Amino acid sequence: MICTSCNRDFDRKQLVDGLCQTCLKYFNEGGEINPLPEPGTIGYDNRGYVVCHICGKAYKKLGAHTYQMHDLLIKEYKELFGLCNNTKTTERTYSQTMRNYAYQYNMPEQLRITGANTRLKPGDTHLRLGKTLRLQEKMRLARMSRQNAQIRSRKGDFDNDER
Numbered sequence: 578m579i580c581t582s583c584n585r586d587f588d589r590k591q592l593v594d595g596l597c598q599t600c601l602k603y604f605n606e607g608g609e610i611n612p613l614p615e616p617g618t619i620g621y622d623n624r625g626y627v628v629c630h631i632c633g634k635a636y637k638k639l640g641a642h643t644y645q646m647h648d649l650l651i652k653e654y655k656e657l658f659g660l661c662n663n664t665k666t667t668e669r670t671y672s673q674t675m676r677n678y679a680y681q682y683n684m685p686e687q688l689r690i691t692g693a694n695t696r697l698k699p700g701d702t703h704l705r706l707g708k709t710l711r712l713q714e715k716m717r718l719a720r721m722s723r724q725n726a727q728i729r730s731r732k733g734d735f736d737n738d739e740r
């Protein structure tokens with residue numbers, strides 16, 4: 578007997594209303610079949626879970642699902658659907674927390690470290706000082722525009738949620 582949701586073959590006794598245990602659990606936990614995200618983009622369901630490009634189900638961590646259900650390592654999956662290697666395929670709250678964490682702690686720390694390397698040493702010329710200042714100003718501007726873009730995209734997320 579085929580599970581009507583995931584099309585995998587099961588013993589008749591293992592199916593409930595045509596669904597396998599895995600699919601039954603998925604729907605019981607409030608999962609839905611979502612519209613497939615466009616290749617190259619990540620889609621989230623109403624719980625903030627990441628939508629699978631193959632079956633439309635959404636998971637907290639897509640990697641475990643693609644491996645179990647589609648025999649794809651997350652690396653292969655990303656390649657197949659035009660996603661960058663560093664694209665987050667974990668639920669939105671989780672990736673957002675990690676992203677915020679990176680911004681609040683790691684990024685300024687990173688900048689301090691970078692800054693330390695470019696900081697002037699005795700004997701450096703004024704020319705060098707000008708360059709360093711310009712670089713720091715550029716980094717500050719880049720940081721600001723990044724943050725603005727992030728605020729905008731986050732606002733967009735909320736707008737979407739309300740729809």
Ligand SMILES: [Zn+2]
Pocket residue numbers: 580581582583584585596597598599600601
């Ligand atoms: Zn199933």
Ligand SMILES: [Zn+2]
Pocket residue numbers: 629630631632633634642643646647
């Ligand atoms: Zn899937």
